[in-house]
Structure formats: C-alpha cells, structure tokens
Amino acid sequence: xxxxxxxxxxxxxxxxxxxxxxxxxxxxxxxxxRATSSMVTALAGGAAAIVPVEEIAEALALRKQQxxxxxAGERDGIRIQASLTGTIAFxxxxxxxxxxxxxxAGRTIAMSTTNGTRALRACVHARSVLxxxxxxxxxxxxxxxxxxxxxxxxxxxxxxxxxxYEDILCAGAVCDLLWPxxxxxxxxxxxxxxxxxxxxxxxxxxxxxxxxRNGRRLLAQPALxxxxxxxxxxxxxxxxxxxxxNGKVTTRNALGKTLNQS
Numbered sequence: 001x002x003x004x005x006x007x008x009x010x011x012x013x014x015x016x017x018x019x020x021x022x023x024x025x026x027x028x029x030x031x032x033x034r035a036t037s038s039m040v041t042a043l044a045g046g047a048a049a050i051v052p053v054e055e056i057a058e059a060l061a062l063r064k065q066q067x068x069x070x071x072a073g074e075r076d077g078i079r080i081q082a083s084l085t086g087t088i089a090f091x092x093x094x095x096x097x098x099x100x101x102x103x104x105a106g107r108t109i110a111m112s113t114t115n116g117t118r119a120l121r122a123c124v125h126a127r128s129v130l131x132x133x134x135x136x137x138x139x140x141x142x143x144x145x146x147x148x149x150x151x152x153x154x155x156x157x158x159x160x161x162x163x164x165y166e167d168i169l170c171a172g173a174v175c176d177l178l179w180p181x182x183x184x185x186x187x188x189x190x191x192x193x194x195x196x197x198x199x200x201x202x203x204x205x206x207x208x209x210x211x212x213r214n215g216r217r218l219l220a221q222p223a224l225x226x227x228x229x230x231x232x233x234x235x236x237x238x239x240x241x242x243x244x245x246n247g248k249v250t251t252r253n254a255l256g257k258t259l260n261q262s
Contacts, residue, residue, distance in 0.1 A: 003185030005178075007154040007171045007194045009163040011115060014122045014155050022126035026149035028140065028174060029123060029243075030132055031157035032166040033214040034094045035116025036241075037133040037231040038072070039249055041096040044135075044237045046105035049248040052117035056085055059110040070104065073112035077217060077224065080112070096135075096230045108248075115164075119157040120243055126153070129243035134170055134205060135236045141177035143240045152182065154191065165197075165212035166231075169205070172198030206232040 008014050017027075030036055039050050051069075053059050059071050072092035073080050079093030092098045094113055111117055123129045127149070132140040144152065154174060156167035172194030175182075179195065201208035209215045209232045218224045243249050 002150065003182050004151050004187075005154075005175065005182040005185065005191045006152070006188040007156065007168070007175070007190040009156050009168055009190060010158045011118070011161050014119050014157075017122040017155070018125075022123065022153070024149075025126050025151040025153050026128050026130070026144065026147065027123040027126040027153045027155055028130045028132050028144070028171075029116070029119050029155045029157065030167040030170045031113070031116030031119065031164075032133050032170050032231055033164070033209065033212070033218065034096060034227055034231055035111070035113040035157065036131050037135055038094055038096045038099055039111070039131055040133050040136045040237055040239060040241055041230075042072075042099035042104045042109060043241055043249070043251050044239055045099055045101040045103070047099070047109055048106055049108045049250045051108065051110045051248055052120040052243070053110055053112045054118050054121050056080060056112055059090070059112050060085060060087070062110040066108070068107070070107050070109045071111075072099075072109050073117070075114060077114075077221075095224060095227050097226060115157040115159065119155050120249075123155060124243065124247065131241035131243060131249055132170065132174065134173070134232060134234045136239045136241065137170065137173055138177070138235045139238045139240050141174055144174070144178060145181060148181065152178070154194070159214055162213075164214055166209045166214060168194050169198050169201055169208055172196070173202070176202075205234060208232075 071090040074094040080090040154171040175195035
C-alpha cells in the first residue's frame with residue numbers, strides 16, 4: 001500500500017484544508033504552546049469534552065445554550081476578558097496549569113484560541129483527527145501506528161500567520177517515531193525537515209521551546225512563565241485525544257472505532 005507523510009507549518013497552509021479532500025487522511029494537529037497541551041491536560045484531568053471554536057461569539061453562544069459549560073481561551077496569549085466578549089470573562093485561559101482536575105473534571109469546555117482551535121476546525125472533514133503535544137507524544141504515535149493510515153498529515157497551528165518552532169519540533173517527533181512506517185512512501189520535504197530539526201533538539205526540548213518566539217514571550221510574563229516547562233514534558237500522559245464528527249475532543253471512543261470512521 002502506498003503511503004504519504006506531509007507536514008504543514010503555517011496558518012496559510014492549513015487555511016486551504018477546508019477545500020482539500022481529506023476523506024482518506026488522518027490529521028494530527030499541534031499547538032504545543034499551548035492549546036493542544038492544555039486540551040490534553042484537561043482530558044487527563046477528567047474533562048468530559050472540549051469543543052474547539054474559532055470565534056469568541058461561538059463560545060458565548062454555547063454557554064447560552066448550555067449554562068454549565070466552561071469557557072476557555074486566549075487572544076494574544078491572554079485569557080479572554082469581558083472587554084472582548086462585551087459581557088463576561090472566560091473561566092479559563094490557555095495555560096495547562098489552569099486545567100486542574102478540580103476545575104475541569106466532568107465538565108465540557110468550549111475553547112477558542114488564536115491559532116490552535118482554528119487549525120482543528122480546518123480539519124473537521126478529515127477521516128480522523130488526533131490532537132497531539134509533547135505531553136501525549138508516544139500515545140499519539142502508538143495510535144497512528146496501530147491504525148496505519150495510508151495518508152498522514154501533520155498540521156502545525158503556528159503563531160499568528162507564521163510558523164511556530166515548537167509545533168514543527170513536535171510534528172518532527174511524530175515523524176521520527178513513525179519513520180520506519182512511512183520512509184519508503186511519498187514523504188514531503190516538510191516532514192523530512194521537521195524530523196531533522198527534532199533530531200537536533202530532542203536532547204533538550206525545554207531549551208528548544210525556550211528559544212522559540214512563543215517560548216520567549218511566555219517566559220517574559222511571570223504569570224505564564226511556567227507554561228513553557230509544563231508543555232516541554234514528554235509523555236506525561238498515556239492519552240489519545242480525538243476530534244469526533246460531533247466537533248468534540250474526547251478520549252472516550254474506542255481507538256479503532258474512532259479512527260476508522262468514514
């Protein structure tokens with residue numbers, strides 16, 4: 001069976017996904033600093049589901065329909081405040097440390113971030129979608145290896161309209177773990193580049209993330225400083241996060257059933 005492996009690095013790349021035929025493609029979305037890391041942390045803390053939305057208004061509409069839903073997200077790295085919503089501040093921002101078991105267990109969370117949730121929404125028509133970070137890297141790679149999709153597309157959320165170094169590194173880590181399975185197929189140069197970068201940086205992921213644009217920005221803010229080290233942890237959770245056809249990110253469905261949906 002012919003295979004293909006490709007990585008997309010910028011929002012300009014993933015913006016075209018909405019019109020691309022992804023019916024036979026497994027997409028993996030990365031927003032290491034911080035959306036996918038926070039989603040994985042929330043699910044590990046017992047959150048029932050996360051609903052990624054692109055716009056603040058969508059999250060507010062969900063709260064109106066379901067008053068018990070938690071609102072989470074950021075703009076320019078800062079928790080969404082009443083000045084942006086016109087009514088209320090969001091319950092949570094986008095720091096993994098906020099998504100504690102006490103805060104999220106059993107709750108559904110509507111989440112809107114600058115790039116990460118947009119990337120996820122761009123992939124909704126793919127055959128299946130996984131949410132990855134360094135925190136659940138091995139579990140994600142194991143899930144992909146088990147399903148063995150012919151087409152694997154790694155989507156880096158980026159920063160504003162630019163590439164994000166940390167996302168490319170995490171995509172490269174997935175490439176490295178799955179290289180024996182895809183190396184003889186149609187491997188895009190983007191996947192090769194991501195893998196090579198990860199191999200250069202893997203001995204010091206915290207150092208690598210600290211050098212990135214997002215890492216420097218977070219480290220410069222005392223309230224967000226710890227997020228970099230938190231997101232640089234590898235394989236903290238043996239957890240596979242999936243975006244279902246209902247638009248919710250969960251861990252509930254049996255792996256094979258989720259990833260083989262048509």
